[in-house]
Amino acid sequence: MNEYxxxxxxxxxxxxxxILVLxxxxxxxxxVTVExxxxxxPAARRQAEESEARIAPARACALAGEKLIVEIDLFKKAAKSARMPAPGEEPPAPPPVTKTRAQRNTPLPKPKEPDKQGAWASAQPLYKQVKTLAGCREATEALLGARVSAIPAWDAIVKxxxxxxxxTAxxxxxxxxxxLLSLLADIPADKVAQATKDAEAAYKANAERDRERALTAMVREPLPQGVFSRRVAVSVGVGLTVCALLISYLGVRAASMRRLATLLPLRDAVRSGRPGMQAAEILKTAAAHNSGxxxxxxGAAIGGLSAAxxxxxxxxxxxxxxMAGLLIGLGGQWAFRLALxxxxxxxxxxELAEVEKPAIPIVLVLSGVKPGLEPEFIQFLRSLPPADAAAAVEKLASQAEERILAAADAGAAFPQGKPPPG
Structure with a gap:
């Protein structure tokens, strides 16, 4: 910026x-603050659904734990009826008998053989519960922790x-x-049954808690992702407005430098006896639109604010x-300049005359232009060559000066307050 x-x-x-800053x-x-x-x-809903889905397997485990106790007792009775010894157990030795001579020739009775037929059929119900419970251990201990009293039973069930x-043999x-009998005959099955019941109760409590939370839990919906990321879009928009301000500032500076480059050399024309050239150029320069x-x-500021x-x-x-504000603002700016x-x-x-101090007072030239005819005079002045424009300005100033002198002489010829005769 300078004096021009x-x-x-x-x-x-x-x-x-x-306006831009605000x-x-x-x-x-x-x-930045929009949400x-x-x-x-949705996460709470999924959690509630998952918790609800865990109840059915937990219920199956609890039922299997209850049935395990019953099936162990039934299998032990069936094994006893079938004379099924535990693995490694030797059959009982017959008591010593003193035989007579007649009995020595009689063969000893054979011990009763175990009833192998149907042994596995009686074990299958227990085996079914064992297979079910083996898959329950991990989830039960993950929820309740490993209970020391139930660990031996769990180990036997897994084996x-x-x-x-x-x-078929x-x-x-x-x-x-x-x-199966050797592994499960003496395990604390009630500890496993109690653990599965507690796990079922815990799953139900968790499901109820998650269900209630899902009914009230709310989250903010993520903002839509556009062509640019949100940060980039805001940066681009702000950058465009800053560029617009910079362009406007540079336009003002460029115009002031042009005025300086145009008018400063004409000061020498005054010293060389051509004062009209300086005055004419001042009038032409003043007729140009504002720069910037x-x-x-x-427009960019209001457009961005409206969109936001x-x-x-x-x-x-x-x-x-x-971007739309840039175009609308440019159109509005030129419409305003044309209307002005x-x-x-x-x-x-x-204002320019105050800076340049021309030899020909600008007010004299302006007084020679009738109000309302400024556009025609400006167009006329621009159409003339520099020398003719200078002569026209000097003539206008001279005529204005003559009118002023004539008015002053007329005022001096008559006393103040008395109109001239006639």
């Missing part, structure tokens, strides 16, 4: 800058579940049934609003 910068341009730049500050604050609408928490179902089935682009600055207030969730619209016309020409010429 018009006061109008400085004022317009300041107003545009103030509008963009509000717009950015709105874009998505409240919606039911029993690992028994391979036998084939009776001996093979009998051995499998004996293994305050319209695009204000109307659609704060979509940051891309902020960029679009700024030459109405500010006299004031601008006077």
């Amino acid at each position: 910068t018009r006061r109008e341009e400085v004022r317009a730049t300041f107003i545009a800058s103030a 509008c963009i500050a509000v717009a950015v604050l709105r874009l 998505g609408r409240l919606v039911p928490d 029993a579940a690992a028994i391979t179902p036998p084939g 009776e001996a093979e089935q009998f051995e499998a049934a004996k293994q 682009e305050p319209g695009i600055v204000i 207030l109307l659609a704060p969730k979509d940051a891309d619209l902020f960029v679009a609003g700024v 016309g030459a109405s500010r020409w006299r004031a601008r010429a006077t």
Whole structure:
């Protein structure tokens, strides 16, 4: 900025800058603080559904734990009836008998063999519960923790579940049934049953808690993702407005430097006896529109603010609003300049005359231009070559000076307050 910068341009730049700062500050604050609408928490709903789904397996485990106790007792009775010894147990030795001579020739009775037929059939109900419970241990201990009193029973159940179902051979089935009996006959099955019941109760309590939470839990819906990320879109929009302000400022500076480069050399023309050239150039320069682009600055600021207030969730619209504001502001600026016309020409010429101090007073030249005919005079002055324009300005100033002198002489010829005769 220099002394050739018009006061109008400085004022317009300041107003545009103030509007830009206020509008963009509000717009950015709105874009940064906006939140998505409240919606039911999908994670809470999924958690409630998962908790609800765990109840059925927990119930199956609890039922299997209850049945395990019953099936162990039934299997032990069946094993006893079938004379099924535990693995490694030797059959009882017959008591010593003193035989007579007649009895010595009589063969001893054979011990009763175990009833292998149907041994596995009586073990299958127990084996079924064992297979079910083996898959319950991990979930039960994860929920309740490992209970020391139930660990031996769990270990036996896992080992029993690992028994391979036998084939159709009776001996093979009998051995499998004996293994099952040896593993499960004396385990604390009630500890396992109690653990599975407690786990079921805990799962039900968790499901109820998660169900109630899912009914009230709310989260903010994520903001939509546009062409740009939200941060990039806000940065681009703000950057465009700053660029508009910079362009406007540079335009004002460039215009003031052009005025300086145009008018400063004409000071020598005054010293060389051509004062009309300086005055004519001042009038031509004053007829130019204001420089700078305050319209695009204000338009970008208002466009960005409008987009941020109307659609704060979509940051891309902020960029679009700024760009639309640039175009609308540019159009509005030129419409304003055209509507203003030459109405500010006299004031601008006077302002330049205060800086240049021309030899021909600008007020004399301006007094020679009839009000309302400024556009025609400006067009006429621009159409003339520099020398003719200087001569026309000098002539206008001379005529204005003559009118002033004539009016002064007429005023001096008659006493004050008395009109001339006739």
